[in-house]
Amino acid sequence: MNKEPKTWVQYDRTLPYIEDRDPGQKPVSHLVKDGENSYKVVEGRRPSKTLFVNKLRKKVDAWRDNDYPGVTDTTRELLYYWFERDHIIDGNLFKFWFCQREAIETLIYLFEVKKYDDIEPVIRTYAENFRKDLFTDAVEITETPEGKRKLIRYFPELNQEGEQDLPEKRLLRYAFKMATGSGKTFVMALIIVWSYFNRIREKNPRYADNFLIIAPNVIVYERLAKDFESNKIFYKFPFIPEPWRGLWNIKVSLRGDESPLNPSGNLIVNNIQQLYASRSKEYTPETIIDEILGRRPQKNLTKPPETLMDKIKLLDSLIIMNDEAHHVHREELKWYETIIETHNSLPDGLNLWLDFSATPKTQTGTYYPWIIVDYPLAQAVEDRIVKAPLIVHRVDRKDPEKINKENVVQKYGDWIVSAIERWKEHFKVYKEVGKKPVLFIMAEKNDYADKIADFIRKQKSKLGLKNPEVEVLVIHVKSRETGEKETEIKISDKDLPRLRRLAREIDSPENKVKIIVSNLMLREGWDVQNVTITLGLRP
The missing domain is CATH 3.40.50.300 (P-loop containing nucleotide triphosphate hydrolases)
Known part of the structure; x- marks a missing residue:
């Protein structure tokens, strides 16, 4: 329960703020608008309108306060290194923001500690208002004879009831709702390091040592490529403990790289257009003999697979991370089809499918039901991580009409x-x-x-x-x-x-x-x- 406000902040051409707010620490209060150009500070975290983030946050907080019970030795060392040690970069103190810390901690809690392998038990455990009353569920999951699952629930963002599709069984998909500018790329890097070292040090195949980051367009791709090229981000910032750097053997493959992938230890960064353009064409046999014998083999068996997707399908583990993931929410989209095809082609399927977006919503305006972290723009503004969108000047005129290039x-x-x-x-x-x-x-x-x-x-x-x-x-x-x-x-x-x-x-x-x-x-x-x-x- 949020308590009564204890402080008032006047808002007049200056940004609303909470005194002594540190983006490296967990928020303990938030701002609520209170009249014209005025905000009040309310104790407690800003409530999330997503399906189960509020309950999940409390569980992760308690787990953190209890010193991370249930994690591997590798994960414990990484968490201590990232968040409990001082890091100096270019003579300045560096500290991860709390939103980045909470993101990787929440994923570790669900994947490593609770060991969920499907979204349904996560929803049943953490969804808010799971029961309308003693006899009726407020959140209901149905399944068709073909195995497609639907979630029927109340949507607070729309103030109405409706339904959403759920990922297919055994395809573990989570989403991170994080404001633009809050460091989603750093969270991706944290996830890569955590999974990679658990794979090679703990010898556990649940963790992947191959990673595919997908951008929706060239502009986003070029930003990601600049960060990850030649493993730059991992060496410039404190992601890898110094004694472990000799174990780091990740090959970064960007657009235009036609060299073979490593058997393990790959980070592929590309935009989705390049990926679905590289999907192999569906094989259609021309004769009864072709139908019996199948596709003819390559003449040169030493030649690497023709397409990037062919190379990816030869990997034995894979985590896919979608940047600006609000683009992939309908099953008929090529982006979705490409990921599903990849999942079905791997012997054990994808290890994880992770979505990153400031607005992880479907076209109907509903939040993805697999969101595990919610760091909204309002919180990022309070933390001074991003700039506040302020209207500082209004032109007192109606919008113009009949506009053309001449006028x-x-x-x-x-x-x-x-x-x-x-x-x-x-x-x-x-x-x-x-x-x-x-x-x-x-x-x-x-x-x-x-x-x-x-x-x-x-x-x-x-x-x-x-x-x-x-x-x-x-x-x-x-x-x-x-x-x-x-x-x-x-x-x-x-x-x-x-x-x-x-x-x-x-x-x-x-x-x-x-x-x-x-x-x-x-x-x-x-x-x-x-x-x-x-x-x-x-x-």
Whole structure:
């Protein structure tokens, strides 16, 4: 039960905060809005609206406080090393955030301590309000004659009852609901190290020593590849205890790497389009002889398998981790089909299927029923891990109508000018501390983005722009218009690498970009710190 508020925090152009809040420690209170521009501090964790996180949190807290009973010697050493020792990086004290700690601890608790191998007993154990009354279940699991399971329950996020599909039996799937910017990549690295060393030190086949990280697009992939390339993340940060580094033998395979995988110890990072494009075509026998004898063997038996998926299917263990996993929630999607095909091709199936997303919801707006960790944006803002989305200026006008490429600047002029003026204020303040604020303007169409960028570039003297063609960056996919609709087509191969590099390196001190105008190409997986103002010009 949450107690009465003990502190009041006034909210006036400054971020709401909880005094002495440390993101490395477990939250003991949270903010609740209380009137216009005002928040109150309420004791206790922010309640989760997911199916069973609230009860599971309490169990994990008690297990942690009791010094992790039931873990392997390997896991205990890792937990002590990660969270109980001081780490110095580049002369500064490094500490994992509590949200990252809670994420790996919760997975260890369910997988290693409780040894669940299916989501159904997890739901039955930890689901809230499991019984409506003495005789009726509030959460019901049904199964069709074909073995498909459905969860019938109340959805607090929608304030209604409904049903959801559950993963097939013996396919252990968990989801981590973590705000963008809260360090999901670090959690992935923690999981990889934990599983890998338990596999080789404890000799337990439940743990995997092969890992596949799947990104939804190239932008997310490039961010992940930058972190994991050549095992960089594992050596730069305190993931591997010093005495164990000689045992670390992970081969990292990125896009374009056609070399064979190791028999064990692989980390494959790729985007889903590359994976399902590499799936072997279904074999259709042409004659009765072919049907009896099957697919003809390769002529060159020393040649490695043709596709990445063929290579993956030869592994004897595998954990799949989906980044931005809200993309994979319908069974008809190729992403889902690719993972299921991989699961069915492995002798013992996947060891774990893990989803990471800030919004792990289905298309109907319901949270995945296999979410085990909930670290929402509001908590990340309170912890000062991410920036708060604040509306600091309103234009007192109705939204414009009948917009076209000829009048877009005139129609949106007040909004554009307001954003630029705010950016100029930021620029003066940030310049004193050696930082570069970036203004991001989100346009509806490519032509609109071009017109807005041209307008801003013409203000170069007022804005202090020395090279407006470089400092004002337009990023979109090329398009053609058909009637009233704009149809996107692939951007040119010549421009794509340059634009991706510029967008990816916005935070770099050498990067000259100060203002970006885009038609939403960068809407997902684009994690940068320097964007301080966002202007959305969409209906």
